[in-house]
Amino acid sequence: MKRALLIAVAAVGLMAAEPPPAPDRPLPDAAQEARAQALFKGIRCVVCQHEAIADSPAVIAADLRGLVREEIAAGRSDAEIKRDLVRRYGDFVLFKPPVRFGTWLLWFGPLGLMLAVAAGLSLAARRSRADTEALSPDEEARVADIVAAADLRPDPDAKPSDH
Template sequence: MRRLVLLAAAPILALMLTAAEPPAAPDRPLTDVAQEARAQALFKGVRCVVCQHEAIADSPAGVAGDMRRLIREEIASGATDQQVRDDLVRRFGDYVLFTPPMRIGTWLLWFGPFSLVLTAGAALALNARRRAAEPTPLSAEEERRLENILRNEKLRRDPDATSPHDGR
């Protein structure tokens, strides 16, 4: 039975190993040094859509290589930096930029962390201002019953408790 499971799993494992992403094509820098410097600066502000925590300048993913090539092509064709960013946002959404534009759709990205901190601070301040509830005094009947209980009950020592005066 064990061999049968291994034989059935082998083709699935082989398929998973061959499904890896092919390596990115090597980058071809622009011949104009000023244009290549602009492209490199843009690479650092654009998020890799596969890695999501890396700039496309540092990402080894194939999609990042395609994005670098696209940016270089647009710069070579005469597009401004803002036009390149706008095209990337049109293709991939606001998330592709490490610094997304300020508009209604991105307010949560910009102000969400601050509002979360302010809400937590307000909750802590309100919690600190609360006073401990004053215990209600016992009624005369309750005090009489408590006194009877304490008078009639014999205090028993806990056999497991020790005292420094026990002399043990």
């Protein structure tokens, strides 16, 4: 019974697995293929999100590689191809999104955050540096009386420099 259940689970898992992508078909023109390969490195896989479509084994990455090759073969420029991909998937599809109002935080947010933290730490450090005034002669005498009157026993773990 357990064996039949394991086989059924394995069969369902295999049926649910994504089929492997079709093999890439490079462009016949070497210059166009080199252009396509250069574009692949700047386009993010929308499934993997940390890999370029050049390196991603996902089916969508293979589809995007095919789309880029088709558009290059149709004579579209790199800018037009990127613009079309951004239209479909948003700025996230590019590893280097354009600097515009919507991506300002993405580009300059980390720097702004670091500057804000540095300013906050600097202000906190300035406020914590309160100058302490020296004790007056009367206060020094009172401290000396308190220390002399206290029944202090020496710390057995203290070093000679601590006394």
